[in-house]
Amino acid sequence: MTEFEISGASAADMALIRDWADEEGWNPGDTDRFAFAVADPEGFLVGRLDGEPVACISAVRYGAGFGFIGFYIARPTFRGQGYGIRMWRAGMERLDGRLVGLDGVVEQQDNYRTSGFRSAWTNMRYEGVPEGAGDESGADRGAGGGVEVVDAASLPFARLAAYDRRFFPEARDAFLAAWTGLPGRTGLAALRDGRIEGLGVIRPSSGAARIGPLYAATPAVAAALIRGLAGRVPGGAVALDVPGANPAAEPLMAELGLAPTFETARMYTGPAPEADLAGLYGVTSLELG
Numbered sequence: 001m002t003e004f005e006i007s008g009a010s011a012a013d014m015a016l017i018r019d020w021a022d023e024e025g026w027n028p029g030d031t032d033r034f035a036f037a038v039a040d041p042e043g044f045l046v047g048r049l050d051g052e053p054v055a056c057i058s059a060v061r062y063g064a065g066f067g068f069i070g071f072y073i074a075r076p077t078f079r080g081q082g083y084g085i086r087m088w089r090a091g092m093e094r095l096d097g098r099l100v101g102l103d104g105v106v107e108q109q110d111n112y113r114t115s116g117f118r119s120a121w122t123n124m125r126y127e128g129v130p131e132g133a134g135d136e137s138g139a140d141r142g143a144g145g146g147v148e149v150v151d152a153a154s155l156p157f158a159r160l161a162a163y164d165r166r167f168f169p170e171a172r173d174a175f176l177a178a179w180t181g182l183p184g185r186t187g188l189a190a191l192r193d194g195r196i197e198g199l200g201v202i203r204p205s206s207g208a209a210r211i212g213p214l215y216a217a218t219p220a221v222a223a224a225l226i227r228g229l230a231g232r233v234p235g236g237a238v239a240l241d242v243p244g245a246n247p248a249a250e251p252l253m254a255e256l257g258l259a260p261t262f263e264t265a266r267m268y269t270g271p272a273p274e275a276d277l278a279g280l281y282g283v284t285s286l287e288l289g
Helices: 011-023 030-038 083-094 106-114 159-163 173-181 217-232 249-255
Strands: 006-007 046-050 051-064 065-076 099-103 119-128 147-151 186-192 193-201 209-216 238-243 257-266 281-284
Touching: 011 030, 011 046, 011 051, 011 065, 030 051, 030 173, 030 257, 046 083, 051 083, 065 083, 083 186, 083 238, 106 257, 119 249, 147 217, 159 173, 159 209, 186 217, 186 249, 193 217, 217 238, 217 249, 238 249, 238 257, 249 281
Parallel strands: 065 099, 209 238
Antiparallel strands: 006 046, 046 051, 051 065, 099 257, 119 238, 119 257, 147 186, 186 193, 193 209, 209 281, 238 281
């Protein structure tokens, strides 16, 4: 007789979940799990069948009223047996009473709708080597007069955290500190007259290096950050998940020569939270928002 149990993820489980996501073709960052654990140590659940991990989900709490679902995976040989829906219920129960968001793959979006989620916008992953990769200053790439691109680590972290709040519904300072500061990552910020007008972070992955978040006051600033970040990785190949809610973002990807490869939808259980969508050029993470 088999026994299925759901429990919190261990450090070893977090590495396993990352590998499962990679097998699904999601190309997670190599060290994302370390920042994820900081965001909400109890927000990652694993389902075990007779002690063997067979399914997972993340249900991360932010502040008092927001949550995000991710890593909803059942191993291929265990699908269709009810384990996935039990993980889903456990994750949603953990976020009960909150506005919940997720980035859903195409084949699961109808299932999410039956659970009360509604589409807010489409995310399209764009990949490739951007035209002009490596030009960090952006000055001769049309970023605009007075724009300076600097190492984000040179700025007071409180300024980066305050800027991030324009684009995310709750403070996430501990997560952001880990996300931007893990070894092997690079963050670049765009400054104009001392004000932050853009921020991008690149991290190594098994495929193209992932950029996220990418915030910018203008398409030109976004392009300068993408080129600068691409110049920090071997070969310059990058991938970023671009929100359709920003009408300037996808045309910029075409201008840079990046190609669409993967689609998801940002979905919420209620009205989309307020955010500076016009400045959002790349979501931080499909798993945590």
